[in-house]
């Protein structure tokens with residue numbers, strides 16, 4: 001997705017169920033009021049449209065919803081006249097769901113449409129869907145511990161690894177297969193290796209029998225005709241280990257796996273901005289593609305609003321690149337490492353995909369070119385069937401010394417968690433911006449971000465500038481009957497350009513809050529003050545902060561809600577804050593600035609200088 005600007009001046013994982021009935025794109029589009037299929041509908045009384053979004057993929061649609069909520073007019077241009085029903089993502093991470101929670105019930109709609117977690121918690125490695133299971137990994141166990149035209153028009157290059165693998169994605173339905181897997185071996189991904197075929201089956205909706213099969217594709221020796229409906233059915237039967245009477249092939253699409261990030265995300269005097277797959281494309285290992293794009297949109301929306309509303313100069317849009325490009329590079333590296341881990345399993349049983357790719361290269365570009373293309377295809381098929389013979393029951397069994405050592409290697413890979421992983425809490429929730437629309441501090445915040453290891457690392461909540469505000473449950477202290485438990489994230493509205501200042505109930509902090517409210521008013525932005533009282537504070541403290549904050553009224557007194565067994569450390573302590581510390585949170589829930597223990601200097605000048613830096617005014 002790319003944007004062309006014509007400018008004047010809690011946590012659990014989720015799966016999208018991509019049925020036409022409740023396709024996530026339809027969910028996004030329903031909320032995108034000005035969504036339009038053709039450029040003809042962008043006409044309006046105002047001759048200048050501040051934002052034009054090119055591409056109604058998930059990222060373009062989410063950005064349009066966020067912008068409209070912030071009061072920024074935009075239109076979405078889409079070259080297709082219908083939504084594709086071919087599933088292209090199935091894993092939505094925590095951070096994206098946190099964003100969706102604020103989009104008029106989108107998170108609830110996705111939650112309702114997702115299958116029960118027991119149906120997709122596992123990756124299963126087998127010789128066929130009805131045959132021998134080589135191993136399985138449960139990804140929900142408690143743990144220890146795109147080809148953008150806009151981009152090419154503005155001359156931005158992508159750098160990274162191209163053509164990691166060519167694949168064909170076969171979207172099909174079979175209720176018989178769904179019923180079988182539901183009863184016998186529920187899972188999300190099935191890696192199938194046998195002497196006749198190799199493929200990865202994504203079970204999108206076992207109850208409805210909706211699947212996507214990913215098959216390696218080797219053009220030009222293979223062409224799309226090799227994957228016509230009839231051939232695809234035969235491949236499905238080979239991988240299922242039996243014929244199925246009700247297979248309906250819906251769609252067949254070739255695609256190429258890359259690991260690339262655009263050299264720039266913002267160009268043409270801050271008027272053209274790349275977001276989502278137009279800015280980065282990774283192997284779909286770990287489900288970071290769409291999720292990263294949605295988080296790009298969230299980072300960008302408030303900055304566009306600040307510019308369009310005349311609060312910030314257009315240079316604030318540059319901070320989108322400063323913040324999101326490093327995150328895209330990290331997620332690319334992580335996805336490549338995870339993709340390589342996925343390759344460890346076939347390699348252990350003698351099916352090294354790197355070898356297959358090299359053989360294909362030799363046939364396509366080396367001595368193979370001396371032969372007619374029909375013969376090249378026969379050569380390729382022959383070599384691949386020799387490769388697949390490694391998976392025969394005869395070889396891959398405990399009584400055969402080669403097979404037994406390969407099976408032992410496979411067990412080690414699964415036991416040591418060295419196969420394809422699904423959950424990356426540190427990268428999902430713990431991503432952090434080191435510079436951009438924020439003030440880095442000398443309060444012990446680290447100045448580097450650890451490169452991804454490719455293995456699961458836990459999320460460590462942090463209030464370091466640039467981090468996502470740690471979530472905790474809070475309760476408003478007023479007596480209002482409508483009061484209910486909230487998340488700290490609920491204090492940041494999605495439909496208003498508003499910052500949040502979090503303080504404790506102390507005189508110095510109230511003074512700082514008054515200074516922040518006054519400075520923000522000077523800069524034309526809103527700030528809400530949240531005063532965090534000790535967990536045991538009684539309801540009815542309404543008004544406690546009224547007099548110290550007078551004449552300002554945009555504040556809320558809250559207390560942390562302690563959950564049984566988790567009340568050892570308060571949220572404030574976990575954020576490493578002293579009583580008179582303060583945290584300033586941006587409209588995208590990332591921390592703009594924090595002071596661990598009070599501001600010594602003139603608080604008004606300090607807050608002016610903070611807002612001025614965060615809003616790119618200096």
Ligand SMILES: Cc1cc2nc3c(=O)[nH]c(=O)nc-3n(C[C@H](O)[C@H](O)[C@H](O)COP(=O)(O)OP(=O)(O)OC[C@H]3O[C@@H](n4cnc5c(N)ncnc54)[C@H](O)[C@@H]3O)c2cc1C
Pocket residue numbers: 001054055056057058059060077078079080088089090091092146148149150169255275276277278284286287288289290291292293
């Ligand atoms: C097999 C597979 C599995 C995946 N699984 C996951 C997953 O589980 N989780 C995850 O987060 N990601 C996953 N991804 C990645 C995900 O599909 C992409 O990252 C995501 O679709 C990107 O969204 P986007 O809106 O940026 O781009 P797209 O979805 O590519 O949308 C771009 C839109 O722009 C339109 N368009 C293009 N050019 C023009 C033009 N010139 N004018 C007008 N319109 C135009 C296109 O028609 C399209 O509708 C997966 C990808 C694949 C291939």
